[in-house]
Amino acid sequence: MTEDEKQVGVILADIGGGTTDIAVFREGSIWHTSILPVAGYQITRDVAIGLGLPFDIAEEMKKRYGSVMPVYESKVETTNTISENGHGVSYQDSGQKLWQR
Structure with a gap:
């Protein structure tokens, strides 16, 4: 800053x-x-529970694709789904879980 x-x-x-x-x-x-007392662990746990993913997969997805900036499909081009070790979720659902936390 x-x-x-x-x-x-x-x-x-x-x-x-x-x-x-x-x-x-x-x-x-x-x-x-x-x-x-809220941080990365709790965010990963919420993503795992909310998207029905194993914790380690949710952690990798959070690190790789996570953003707290809302994604508007009409303004930003993104892939429709993201996947990690065979587990796939929509980019919008993943971002929404992070934004909610």
Whole structure:
């Protein structure tokens, strides 16, 4: 992040395996910090349960195809399905599970 962003205000979220660390910058300095007990493990678990996939497959799909940016079919070209070790799901369903979390 740039010094200008820190000056006008920005939130940095570091999503780890077990926690998400948050830092809020305002007027060039850290204004607030927080640690949330929700992170990558919980996201992978939700993807696995929501899409009916084994945990290790959901983890690989999250790493390879995961995005929290909504995908609009009319604006962005994507493959219709993604697969890992014989397990296939639609790109839209995968993205929706990540977005919901």
